Amino acid sequence: MKKGTYININFIGQRVLKTALGAPIAMAISDMLGLKYGLAAGIIVILSIQNTKKESFTVALKRFVSTIIALGISSILFKIFSFSPWVFGVFLMLFIPIAVKVKVGDGIVVSSVLVTHLMSEKSVNMSILGNEVMLFLIGAIIALILNLYMPSVENEINEEQRYIEELIKYILIEMSISLTQRSVSIKEELRFNELEETLNRGKKRAIINYNNYFFINSNYYNSYMDMRINQLEILKSMRGYFQRLSEIYHQNYMLSEFINDIGESIHEKNNAETLLKELNLLKEKFRIMDLPKTREEFENRSLLFQFLNDMEQFLKVKNNFAKDRGMYV
Structure with missing residues (x-):
């Protein structure tokens, strides 16, 4: 069915346009606010553009919960032990099963990336934790705003x-x-x-x-x-x-x-x-x-x-x- 094929191509075009528009906006906002690792906000936009509005909000909520859990677990481990790759491995062993158990597995990749910023800073304090939460919120909110427009089928x-x-x-x-x-x-x-x-x-x-x-x-x-x-x-x-x-x-x-x-x-x-x-x-x-x-x-x-x-x-x-x-x- 030629018409159906055209619609699919058009729909893919919508996602590409949203991604290309949203990622730089998220990075620019992060830079304006003086956040570190602003590139991550753009990546979060890329990962957060979904096919439907409900799916977008569901994924954003799950990833937010996942991010809070990941930052909490990693903060405790890094403070008790160190910022070594081995501790990051222990973090993953604890975090991934918990994320799957509470049904927020969609956020494992995003949350893990944000945790690596703590390792790069070799510090766990309210400033860096707030930085990571803000990066997530900027990326997720930009994606949600862009996803408010969905072509009618x-x-x-x-x-x-x-x-x-x-x-x-x-x-x-x-x-x-x-x-x-x-x-x-x-x-x-x-x-x-x-x-x-x-x-x-x-x-x-x-x-x-x-x-x-x-x-x-x-x-x-x-x-x-x-x-x-x-x-x-x-x-x-x-x-x-x-x-x-x-x-x-x-x-x-x-x-x-x-x-x-x-x-x-x-x-x-x-x-x-x-x-x-x-x-x-x-x-x-x-x-x-x-x-x-x-x-x-x-x-x-x-x-x-x-x-x-x-x-x-x-x-x-x-x-x-x-x-x-x-x-x-």
């Missing part, structure tokens, strides 16, 4: 939604035709693969969109993709019945017409309520029909009924999704 998600619904529509209509012709579309495998790829791509974008909002419930697209992914699994199950159908009966045509109606009704806002009622009526018609006259007819009609049950699950997935969001269209 909602237009791309909406395009994916339309394409997903179009693919499901074609799959259902082709299933409808197959029910009366005992043949499968040559494009079936292509459509299923394309649907799965589009859903995976849409799911990734939905997660990015969700993580770019703090105070707005932006989980709709994420839930939508999960709903369609569940429907895809049901479609895969339904697909398997066609290999076992050997004859065509009146029920095939009835079911074919209904599946075609569902395909034509596929839409984001359709809550499937009417279709579920129609499905129950169709089930009732199946029940009052004459019993199968041969074993082959019995087996084929049983498969059709299982197919219809799967179709019911397909519609219920959408219906539950719509109910959870108050959709009554």
Whole structure:
């Protein structure tokens, strides 16, 4: 998909621009404040530019906690022993397991670099400790400010939604035709693969969109993709019945017409309520029909009924999704 490729390149460009802008700003501010090792603030910016707003704040918080722990442990060790590489090794042996234990492992590298400044100064006092905390805060805050701008992916998600619904529509209509012709579309495998790829791509974008909002419930697209992914699994199950159908009966045509109606009704806002009622009526018609006259007819009609049950699950997935969001269209 050429458009998706372009978006990814553009997104990478955003990160590069933020990094190239943020690192020198952080270093310049550090120099203006008279801090030592101002280059470290620029490195912290580089390491702190993330893909989403929520991820940026989460990583910044974890790294801040990690920095405080690292400076505390190293200060005690350096005061008791010395500023030798061996003591730094002991520091790492203590610090890394603790950081992992309290789930701030993202900050191990940044914190360790800041600790090396204490070794370079061969001193542990409030001045140098304050210097290291300020370096971290400058780098992290600059990165957070730059990360407040994230390009919206909602237009791309909406395009994916339309394409997903179009693919499901074609799959259902082709299933409808197959029910009366005992043949499968040559494009079936292509459509299923394309649907799965589009859903995976849409799911990734939905997660990015969700993580770019703090105070707005932006989980709709994420839930939508999960709903369609569940429907895809049901479609895969339904697909398997066609290999076992050997004859065509009146029920095939009835079911074919209904599946075609569902395909034509596929839409984001359709809550499937009417279709579920129609499905129950169709089930009732199946029940009052004459019993199968041969074993082959019995087996084929049983498969059709299982197919219809799967179709019911397909519609219920959408219906539950719509109910959870108050959709009554």
